Amino acid sequence: MKKIINPIALMFGLIISTLAFAGKGAQDVKVLEGGYVRSTPPGHTVTGAFFDLENKGDVPHTITAVESPLAPQVEMHRTVTQGKDMMQMKPIQKLEIGAHQKITLRPAGDHIMLMNLTKPLGVGDTVKLTLIFEDGSKLPVKLLVHDARD
Ligand SMILES: [Cu+2]
Numbered sequence: 001m002k003k004i005i006n007p008i009a010l011m012f013g014l015i016i017s018t019l020a021f022a023g024k025g026a027q028d029v030k031v032l033e034g035g036y037v038r039s040t041p042p043g044h045t046v047t048g049a050f051f052d053l054e055n056k057g058d059v060p061h062t063i064t065a066v067e068s069p070l071a072p073q074v075e076m077h078r079t080v081t082q083g084k085d086m087m088q089m090k091p092i093q094k095l096e097i098g099a100h101q102k103i104t105l106r107p108a109g110d111h112i113m114l115m116n117l118t119k120p121l122g123v124g125d126t127v128k129l130t131l132i133f134e135d136g137s138k139l140p141v142k143l144l145v146h147d148a149r150d
Pocket of ligand 1: 048077089111112113
Protein backbone atom coordinates (compact mmCIF):
# COMPACT_ATOMS: atom_id res chain seq x y z
CA MET A 1 0.00 0.00 0.00
CA LYS A 2 1.20 3.47 -0.87
CA LYS A 3 1.79 5.73 2.04
CA ILE A 4 0.14 9.10 1.57
CA ILE A 5 0.99 12.03 3.77
CA ASN A 6 -2.17 13.95 4.30
CA PRO A 7 -1.28 17.66 4.27
CA ILE A 8 -4.12 18.46 6.66
CA ALA A 9 -2.91 15.92 9.18
CA LEU A 10 0.58 17.33 8.79
CA MET A 11 -0.68 20.85 9.47
CA PHE A 12 -2.63 19.62 12.46
CA GLY A 13 0.51 18.02 13.83
CA LEU A 14 2.37 21.30 13.40
CA ILE A 15 -0.32 23.25 15.23
CA ILE A 16 -0.26 20.79 18.11
CA SER A 17 3.52 20.95 18.40
CA THR A 18 3.35 24.76 18.41
CA LEU A 19 0.81 24.74 21.20
CA ALA A 20 2.96 22.37 23.21
CA PHE A 21 5.57 25.10 23.56
CA ALA A 22 3.12 27.87 24.34
CA GLY A 23 2.91 28.61 28.03
CA LYS A 24 -0.10 30.29 29.52
CA GLY A 25 0.05 34.03 30.06
CA ALA A 26 0.09 33.73 33.82
CA GLN A 27 3.09 31.38 33.62
CA ASP A 28 5.12 33.31 31.07
CA VAL A 29 4.51 36.87 32.24
CA LYS A 30 6.31 38.20 35.33
CA VAL A 31 5.70 41.42 37.22
CA LEU A 32 9.02 43.16 37.86
CA GLU A 33 10.07 44.87 41.09
CA GLY A 34 9.22 48.50 41.74
CA GLY A 35 5.55 48.65 40.82
CA TYR A 36 3.19 50.86 42.83
CA VAL A 37 -0.28 52.31 43.18
CA ARG A 38 -0.76 56.03 43.88
CA SER A 39 -2.33 56.98 47.19
CA THR A 40 -5.66 58.78 47.00
CA PRO A 41 -6.15 62.32 48.30
CA PRO A 42 -9.31 62.75 50.45
CA GLY A 43 -12.48 62.45 48.39
CA HIS A 44 -10.79 60.77 45.42
CA THR A 45 -11.98 57.33 44.35
CA VAL A 46 -9.80 56.86 41.28
CA THR A 47 -6.12 55.99 41.13
CA GLY A 48 -3.53 54.40 38.87
CA ALA A 49 -1.40 51.26 39.08
CA PHE A 50 2.03 51.32 37.49
CA PHE A 51 4.45 48.43 37.01
CA ASP A 52 6.69 46.64 34.52
CA LEU A 53 5.77 43.33 32.94
CA GLU A 54 8.05 40.88 31.19
CA ASN A 55 6.91 38.06 28.94
CA LYS A 56 9.55 35.36 29.26
CA GLY A 57 7.65 33.05 26.91
CA ASP A 58 8.05 32.25 23.23
CA VAL A 59 4.57 33.48 22.28
CA PRO A 60 2.85 36.85 22.73
CA HIS A 61 0.30 37.20 25.50
CA THR A 62 -2.64 39.54 25.88
CA ILE A 63 -4.21 40.85 29.06
CA THR A 64 -7.94 41.22 28.50
CA ALA A 65 -9.13 42.25 31.98
CA VAL A 66 -7.87 43.34 35.38
CA GLU A 67 -9.71 42.87 38.66
CA SER A 68 -9.17 44.13 42.20
CA PRO A 69 -11.07 43.45 45.42
CA LEU A 70 -10.62 47.17 46.25
CA ALA A 71 -12.26 48.53 43.10
CA PRO A 72 -15.45 47.32 41.40
CA GLN A 73 -14.27 48.83 38.14
CA VAL A 74 -10.76 48.40 36.78
CA GLU A 75 -9.79 49.65 33.34
CA MET A 76 -6.72 49.46 31.14
CA HIS A 77 -5.87 52.89 29.77
CA ARG A 78 -3.67 54.22 27.00
CA THR A 79 -2.42 57.79 27.02
CA VAL A 80 -2.64 59.37 23.60
CA THR A 81 -1.40 62.75 22.49
CA GLN A 82 -4.17 64.87 21.09
CA GLY A 83 -3.11 67.78 18.93
CA LYS A 84 0.01 69.57 20.08
CA ASP A 85 0.37 69.08 23.84
CA MET A 86 -2.96 67.59 24.91
CA MET A 87 -2.69 64.22 26.62
CA GLN A 88 -5.79 62.11 26.93
CA MET A 89 -6.46 58.69 28.45
CA LYS A 90 -8.57 56.17 26.59
CA PRO A 91 -9.75 52.78 27.81
CA ILE A 92 -8.28 49.86 25.88
CA GLN A 93 -9.68 46.32 25.76
CA LYS A 94 -6.38 44.51 25.31
CA LEU A 95 -2.83 44.92 26.50
CA GLU A 96 -0.38 42.92 24.42
CA ILE A 97 3.07 41.78 25.46
CA GLY A 98 5.18 40.31 22.68
CA ALA A 99 7.31 37.21 23.17
CA HIS A 100 10.42 38.08 25.23
CA GLN A 101 9.25 41.70 25.52
CA LYS A 102 8.93 44.07 28.46
CA ILE A 103 6.24 46.68 28.79
CA THR A 104 6.08 49.55 31.27
CA LEU A 105 2.78 50.71 32.73
CA ARG A 106 3.36 54.36 33.62
CA PRO A 107 1.37 57.55 34.24
CA ALA A 108 1.96 59.05 30.79
CA GLY A 109 1.68 55.73 28.93
CA ASP A 110 -0.38 52.59 29.24
CA HIS A 111 -1.59 51.98 32.79
CA ILE A 112 -4.23 50.40 34.98
CA MET A 113 -6.97 52.59 36.48
CA LEU A 114 -8.81 51.60 39.64
CA MET A 115 -12.20 53.30 39.67
CA ASN A 116 -14.84 53.66 42.40
CA LEU A 117 -12.40 52.57 45.11
CA THR A 118 -14.21 51.05 48.08
CA LYS A 119 -11.78 52.75 50.50
CA PRO A 120 -9.10 55.44 50.38
CA LEU A 121 -5.56 54.19 49.74
CA GLY A 122 -2.85 55.35 52.13
CA VAL A 123 0.92 55.12 51.79
CA GLY A 124 2.07 51.62 52.76
CA ASP A 125 -1.23 49.92 51.96
CA THR A 126 -1.15 46.85 49.74
CA VAL A 127 -3.31 46.56 46.65
CA LYS A 128 -4.07 43.21 45.08
CA LEU A 129 -4.77 42.96 41.38
CA THR A 130 -5.54 39.99 39.18
CA LEU A 131 -4.40 40.15 35.57
CA ILE A 132 -6.57 37.98 33.34
CA PHE A 133 -5.11 36.72 30.08
CA GLU A 134 -6.88 35.79 26.87
CA ASP A 135 -6.22 32.13 27.60
CA GLY A 136 -8.17 32.47 30.85
CA SER A 137 -5.11 32.22 33.10
CA LYS A 138 -4.90 34.62 36.02
CA LEU A 139 -1.82 36.32 37.43
CA PRO A 140 -2.08 37.74 40.95
CA VAL A 141 -0.16 40.98 41.57
CA LYS A 142 0.54 42.74 44.88
CA LEU A 143 1.55 46.40 44.81
CA LEU A 144 2.47 48.88 47.51
CA VAL A 145 0.79 52.26 47.72
CA HIS A 146 3.16 55.22 47.23
CA ASP A 147 2.58 58.90 47.87
CA ALA A 148 0.45 60.48 45.15
CA ARG A 149 3.11 63.15 44.60
CA ASP A 150 5.82 60.61 43.70
CU1 LIG B 1 -6.06 56.36 33.18
